[in-house]
Amino acid sequence: MKALSQKRRHPLALLALLVCALLLTGGLYAVATTTNQAKAAENYTASDVDEGSKLFISNCSTCHGMNGEGSDSGPSLVGVGAASVDFQVSTGRMPMQMQGPQAQVKPAQFNEEQTRQLAAYVASLGAGPEVPDEESLDVSQGDAANGAKVFLANCAMCHNAAGAGGALTRGKYAPSLMGVDEKQIYEAMQTGPQNMPVFNDANITPDEKRDVITYLKTMENNTDPGGFGLGSLGPVSEGLFIWTIGLLIIIGFAVWLTSRSA
Amino acid sequence: MADHRDGLPQGKKGNLLDRSADEQAVFQDPGLPPHRPRTTDVDSGAAKRAERQVALLFAISIIGSILFFVGYFGVRVDGDIYSVTDSAPTAALRLQNLLLGGGIALGMLGIGVGVVHWARTLMPDHELVEERHDVVTEDQRAEAEQIVGTILDESGIKRRPLIRNTLIGAAVLAPLPFVGLLKDLGPLNLTPLRHTLWDQGVRLVRDPSGTPIKASDVTLGSTFHVLPENLMDLGHEEGYLDQKAKAVVLLMRLDPDIVTVTPGREDWNVDGIFAYSKVCTHVGCPIALYEQHTHHLLCPCHQSTFDLANECEVVFGPASRPLPQLPIQVDDEGYLVARSDFTEPVGPTYSQRVIAVNEMEEENGN
Known part of the structure; x- marks a missing residue:
């Protein structure tokens, strides 16, 4: 260490430092870009x-x-x-x-x-995420259960656990994911359009992305076994329903019970 | 004229009717309205129709109950209800749910509505008058007073002050043990609220896969939902969920040009990668609605909004404190690790939070 500090004023020290810094940033950049590389599906002429x-x-x-x-x-x-x-x-x-x-x-x-x-x-x-290939979108190879885990940890807070979407701040919103094309879901995760964060391949791997798409397609296919879905928006639409339709039914019964019969 | 407080009409000036004293004194009982026969009382055809209606309602109830059993025994849910390609199992499940719920609803409602309809149309509807009980008379009151007096006399509580005083003492002391029990509910053991699983060198791993994160993986605009690596070995019996609830962290890389860092926190981020607690300081909802361009974090419960560029300062909503930041660094292998535990208690304010904060400051000071 002492030897190193003695040589720090050497004329070549600056050059050596520069080379090191360049190698480091270049290396980091190469790692970052390779992890983000989607499989090339298109060859552009x-x-x-x-x-x-x-x-x-x-x-x-x-x-x-x-x-x-x-x-x-x-x-x-x-x-x-x-x-x-x-x-x-x-x-x-x-x-x-x-x-x-x-x-x-x-x-x-x-x-x-x-x-x-x-x-x-x-x-x-400039280099960036490419359009995903068919295999990354093949839901028959995906695992819906794992997709649900990834979706609930990363996506559900904005897009709702059922993928029905939800409100953000100042007029922005997370759109519903029902009926969205597999490729578009994949690209949205990959690129983070507008205010959506980026979920690159280092964060959610291509396989996990396919699992998420599989989960969403399962939700689409899911015919609301509990009954009326009410847009899957949860307490808001359910509360509105019970406070309007439900209360009207109860009031109707109360009026009928206490009225004089003809 | 009488005093204006006696409540009598004030001559002809007011809105009250000017009636003679006799008219005011006598309140005439209007009696019951004349009994009006229903159509079912006078028309035997209508009565027959009402009878059929009641029977129909009961029949609906019977059909409803049968539908329940059709759903229970008749509908089979075979196959994978999570299958993407085959929607038949979910359709069968939905049909079964419909039959079970709808069957019970019809079964109960049919009987209820039928009985009410029966009572309203066919059972006798003569008005009955039940007279109010007489008000208690003076001699009954005297009798009650006498009973109380006798009890006091015979117990001799006035003549024997020793008994009276010891009774008062016993009655005052008897509830005190319960006050003691209440006291045992507090003060809180602050340690679990103060510490999370984060510690120096604990790796940040992805939720749910549990894989560690390289600093280079976190590109600008991306966000990672993070757990401490030592949580992964924890079983559900060992408090996995309690620990997870405290330790959840959101990780994102911010543009270094927009970020302000207070002195003392310069080394808490790794080249613009920041980690913040995901537990809202308002009432503890998980905050993770990250808007990439506005660099705002939104809490879905009460819309508290935190500005990531300004160390999660509250810019909107009911939260009163910024989100606690987790100090992070990079280990030898390039993975992100915690520099220490959170330096303040995570989550909402609780009664002894000030004490916890002071204790933590002392610990960090040493």
Whole structure:
């Protein structure tokens, strides 16, 4: 240690330190990006990227900038990856209808081919999560019970234990997950759209993601064995039901019991 | 004119009717309204119809009870009710639930409504008058007073002050043991509320898989639901749930440019990775509604909102304190570990929290 401190003013010390720091950050970055790598499901051609670029400039550049560098009204798209584009565009969230607390779901504005081209262009801006392959989405291979555990620990606080969605702050909300396409669920976990946190492959592994999707598909398939689901919103809709319909029935009986018979 | 407090009408100025004294004195009993026969009393056809209606209601009850047994014995739930591909088992389960619940409901309701309908339409409906009991007379009151007097005389409680005084003493002391028992309910043993399973070097692991977390796994914008690694070996009999309830932690990486860190906490985060208790300081709900861009944490119970960029300061809602931060560092293998236990009690305020806080400050000071 003493020898090291004596050499700290050596002319080459700064260089050595710089090399060490570069190696460390480079190494960490490589680890981080490999853990985030989804299996490549799409091979984009140069013409895909070209077509995507044209679509991007005419539809997205107002907010995201001519080269996807972002502006005051939209974030940078460098490094968001193809998965992010596929999610936002195929659910109709992008292009956004208007600025607001949250982008709304609406009928998709681009067909599958155009969405693919846009994704190809944005993916070419910088490495990011890719569109998942078919195997990651095959619910017949998933484990619904494990998916439920992962879902309850990571997702249920916002999206509700039954995946029915719920309110957040200041007009934002977590949408219902019922009827959402498997690929879109996967991409949402992978990319963390809007205010949703990112759940990268190091956090929830691809297998666990498939389990979560399996659980959600099970919930969709689940025909409310308890009876009336009332939107699965829990105490709010149930309370509303019992305080209106339930009380009306009780009042009706009370009136009938005490009325004079004709 | 009489005093205005006597409650009599005040001449013609007020709204009260001006009646003669005789009219005011005599209250005429209006009697019962004339008895009005029901259609079932006068029309035998209507009576027959009502009879059939009552019978129908009872028949509905019978059908309901039979439906219950159809559901109980007749419907089989075969196969995996959690299957994604096969919805038949859940459909069968739903049918069974419907038959069980609906059957009991019809069975009870049919009898109840039937009996009431029967009473209202076919049973006699003559009004009856039950006279009020006479008010207790003066001589009964005197008799009661005499009985009490006799008891006092015969017990001799006035003549024997020794007995009286010892009785008073005994009656005052007898309830005191219960006060002693109440006292045993407190003060709280503060240790379990003060300590969690977190300690120096305890790894942060994922909930529910129990795998450790590398600092590089936590990318910007992602969040991890975290448990202490030593919780994983704990059995349910050894207080797994109690320990888990105290130790749950939320981990996320924040943009270092937006974060303010108070002096003394600089080394509690790892390159912008922060860990906070997931137990709300209001009434202890698990907080985990993390909004990535606003960097707010929202409690689903009462909408308390905490600002992660400002050490979980409360920005909205009923919570009164920031969430406790768990100091973390990286171990030799690059995994995230706790630097120590929480430095303040997690969760909502309790009566002796101030004492616990002081004790913990002393411990940390030493």
